[in-house]
Amino acid sequence: MSENQLAKLREQVDQINLQILELLNERGKIVQAIGEEKKKHGTNRFDPVRERESLDLLLKNYDGPYTEATIKHLFKQIFKASLELQKIDYEKTLLVSRKAHPENTVVNINGETVGDGVQRFVMGPCAVESYEQVREVALALKEHGLTLMRGGAYKPRTSPYDFQGLGVEGLKILRQVADELELSVITEIVTPQDVELALDYVDVIQVGARNMQNFELLKTVGTVKKPVLLKRGLSATISEFINAAEYIMAGGNDQIILCERGIRTYERATRNTLDISAVPILKKETHLPVAVDVTHSTGRRDLLLPTAKAALAIGADLVMAEVHPDPAVALSDSLQQMDIPQFHDFMNELNAFKERLV
């Protein structure tokens, strides 16, 4: 074959490539429209029956030099690419995404708002141990005008032999103290069966890090009329975290606060690694308020203040930390909870820092 002949054939191939490209583009646009229709009707994107029909039609009309297996393979790649295209369109419009809802969602907790631009705090003991213990902490919160109190009644612990929480008794203590002092209660619920019971006692349901992908729990809290604080899983990517929030919102509950609480890395200087850049990423990608839990991310009392300052500086809507009247004898997280005088210093420093920020 002459040089000239090869160049001519290649010119023909180039022209055909361009035609195939144009047809692929046209096909892609139609596939996107099919994706929209499927989404509207809640139909599965993947449709093997349709793919089989398309392949049968193609092979019935095929009389070319490639083998039938090759034709099947090439078209299967096109179907796969179409599914990817439909998936990308779908992901862009998650209910929790900024794209779907450009304005900030403001979570209302008995009149206290989270996500409206005012940075707030939620403080309290790791676990509810007694009425007296919770009340002592609650009184300290009141001194700083705080209204949101945390405290665990169900404690998912690494070891089954560690204190597992007081359960319903703990919920009752939280409610009693909160009612006496006009506070709102945020506490973790660990099973879907306990959600209904919790409605009588709590103001915000927390879904803990270990349950971030407990899809049945997410679906259940999605159906109730209570705000939910969703913690990021120990090894969850931001995308997995956002999808977990989507489970809640898909159920009809848009009152969700996302909480960065540190992720597992190779670093052992802290209990977990606080992924501070997750805060602006989550605020950019979603319309939900974002909290930072400085206690569980660092696991170190000496790091609570600097990380809380970082959280405020980077735009967190809410900062969470743990306070205990006597951390040395706390039944859980004894190394990282502040005692009451430390808590007062912490709040004074943070309030002064907040003023310097504006």
Ligand code: PRE
């Ligand atoms: C298409 C893509 C994926 C499906 O599994 C089947 C077919 C295709 O590319 O032809 C389009 C499509 O989504 C559809 O027809 O339902």
Ligand code: MN
């Ligand atoms: Mn704790």
